Amino acid sequence: MAETTRAVGHDELATLKLLALDGAIEGERKASCSTIADRLGASNQTASRRLQGLEEADMIDRDIVGDGQLLRITESGEQALQREYADYRRIFERSVGVTLTGIVTSGMGEGRHYITLPGYMKQFIEKLSYEPFAGTLNVDLVDESVRKRARLSAFEPITIEGWEDEERTYGPAYCYPASIVAGDSEYEPAHVIAPERTHHDEDQIEVIAPEKLRDVLDIDDGDEVSIHVAEQ
Amino acid sequence: MAETTRAVGHDELATLKLLALDGAIEGERKASCSTIADRLGASNQTASRRLQGLEEADMIDRDIVGDGQLLRITESGEQALQREYADYRRIFERSVGVTLTGIVTSGMGEGRHYITLPGYMKQFIEKLSYEPFAGTLNVDLVDESVRKRARLSAFEPITIEGWEDEERTYGPAYCYPASIVAGDSEYEPAHVIAPERTHHDEDQIEVIAPEKLRDVLDIDDGDEVSIHVAEQ
DNA sequence: ATTACTAAGCACCGAGTAA
DNA sequence: TTTACTCGGTGCTTAGTAA
Numbered sequence: 001m002a003e004t005t006r007a008v009g010h011d012e013l014a015t016l017k018l019l020a021l022d023g024a025i026e027g028e029r030k031a032s033c034s035t036i037a038d039r040l041g042a043s044n045q046t047a048s049r050r051l052q053g054l055e056e057a058d059m060i061d062r063d064i065v066g067d068g069q070l071l072r073i074t075e076s077g078e079q080a081l082q083r084e085y086a087d088y089r090r091i092f093e094r095s096v097g098v099t100l101t102g103i104v105t106s107g108m109g110e111g112r113h114y115i116t117l118p119g120y121m122k123q124f125i126e127k128l129s130y131e132p133f134a135g136t137l138n139v140d141l142v143d144e145s146v147r148k149r150a151r152l153s154a155f156e157p158i159t160i161e162g163w164e165d166e167e168r169t170y171g172p173a174y175c176y177p178a179s180i181v182a183g184d185s186e187y188e189p190a191h192v193i194a195p196e197r198t199h200h201d202e203d204q205i206e207v208i209a210p211e212k213l214r215d216v217l218d219i220d221d222g223d224e225v226s227i228h229v230a231e232q
Numbered sequence: 233m234a235e236t237t238r239a240v241g242h243d244e245l246a247t248l249k250l251l252a253l254d255g256a257i258e259g260e261r262k263a264s265c266s267t268i269a270d271r272l273g274a275s276n277q278t279a280s281r282r283l284q285g286l287e288e289a290d291m292i293d294r295d296i297v298g299d300g301q302l303l304r305i306t307e308s309g310e311q312a313l314q315r316e317y318a319d320y321r322r323i324f325e326r327s328v329g330v331t332l333t334g335i336v337t338s339g340m341g342e343g344r345h346y347i348t349l350p351g352y353m354k355q356f357i358e359k360l361s362y363e364p365f366a367g368t369l370n371v372d373l374v375d376e377s378v379r380k381r382a383r384l385s386a387f388e389p390i391t392i393e394g395w396e397d398e399e400r401t402y403g404p405a406y407c408y409p410a411s412i413v414a415g416d417s418e419y420e421p422a423h424v425i426a427p428e429r430t431h432h433d434e435d436q437i438e439v440i441a442p443e444k445l446r447d448v449l450d451i452d453d454g455d456e457v458s459i460h461v462a463e464q
Numbered sequence: 465a466t467t468a469c470t471a472a473g474c475a476c477c478g479a480g481t482a483a
Numbered sequence: 484t485t486t487a488c489t490c491g492g493t494g495c496t497t498a499g500t501a502a
Binding site: 009011014025082085087089090092147151 | 252323
Binding site: 042043045046049 | 495496497498
């Protein structure tokens with residue numbers, strides 16, 4: 001396991017939130033310590049240290065360019081903000097689950113190949129308490145859900161460890177408990193499965209379950225399904 | 233104007249969030265410094281100080297009862313949390329406006345009386361840039377919107393000052409710019425108007441506009457309307 | 465103009481203690 | 484048990500300075 005990243009304090013998190021409000025999640029943003037200091041109500045030395053701290057904690061990437069710096073929030077920075085967001089949603093909303101919507105589609109059969117590998121399958125049985133059907137349900141997320149998908153990073157996933165054989169290494173994956181709704185039918189248990197290293201703005205999602213979801217839910221390519229990932 | 237309350241630091245805000253997660257917005261919650269200290273990852277002296285600070289800042293009410301304390305988040309405490317929540321919504325959602333839904337209803341004609349008083353009317357014309365129709369549209373909010381209504385407190389309102397004549401005093405009110413949707417019609421400009429001191433869980437809302445909304449939107453008692461309060 | 469180092473001051477933290 | 488005070492020690496903040 002890699003060295004766990006240095007934790008950030010609440011002051012640093014507030015600085016990170018400020019950068020996020022400027023759009024530093026979507027891409028690089030130019031800023032200077034003094035402008036940040038003004039908005040924080042602190043000295044620019046403090047702003048400088050906050051940014052250094054966030055960089056040390058791997059929450060931002062920085063390029064110092066003479067008349068300021070180019071800042072970008074990293075994936076773990078976004079996750080920290082998503083966790084905060086989830087807290088506030090839990091405070092002010094009834095439920096904090098995430099419901100993702102999309103269209104059933106045919107993947108390239110990769111999912112089937114990977115999940116049936118013994119190195120993964122053994123962990124599924126142990127950690128998910130069922131033996132998954134040998135295939136994944138691929139779902140093309142609608143635009144709104146592509147964005148909502150990032151909320152998953154605020155949840156505590158079930159971690160499937162990576163492993164390796166003589167030929168190559170197989171990366172870790174995260175599983176999120178979910179229920180799948182299609183029309184009037186709902187199926188549980190199921191899990192959203194995602195590789196540890198996921199691209200930003202991923203527009204597809206894969207689901208595993210003990211049975212063949214296409215059969216038990218009577219769905220096929222082009223049908224709409226909802227994937228409800230439960231709180232905790 | 234009353235003495236503006238002492239500002240809270242980010243550490244204190246995090247403590248307030250913790251209490252909110254325990255449900256201290258809805259009602260009184262029992263807690264002790266040591267349990268809070270554990271969850272904060274700090275000493276109970278620090279927890280004690282945080283609670284003192286939050287009380288000083290008028291964000292919580294406390295009753296110390298020997299084997300702990302009874303804590304309740306005040307309205308300004310909830311507002312501070314709503315402002316944070318609004319920040320995170322702005323980061324992760326496309327829009328941070330609030331859309332409230334409800335049913336048109338007949339008020340008791342109080343609104344009409346108050347808004348036509350010269351002490352208020354003069355300010356409306358000056359601050360809203362229109363002369364309101366002499367009456368308010370009363371809307372009974374649906375349950376979900378009763379809760380969402382609290383989000384308004386995160387927005388910057390247009391403040392209508394209170395005043396007094398020989399007989400009595402008239403309290404201040406807040407106006408929030410809004411557009412009103414009924415069926416396929418949308419009307420703008422309009423403002424949600426709320427007295428400064430509002431009860432928790434208020435289930436009705438009043439709207440003013442330059443024209444008689446019942447006429448221009450062709451609505452009557454029992455019709456559903458949406459009130460979109462814009463960002464900023 | 466930047467960022468960031470160093471050093472002085474001060475505010476915060478937590479142990480001990482009292483009520 | 485509690486909460487909250489006092490009091491050292493420490494670490495954070497800011498001013499000044501360098502690059």
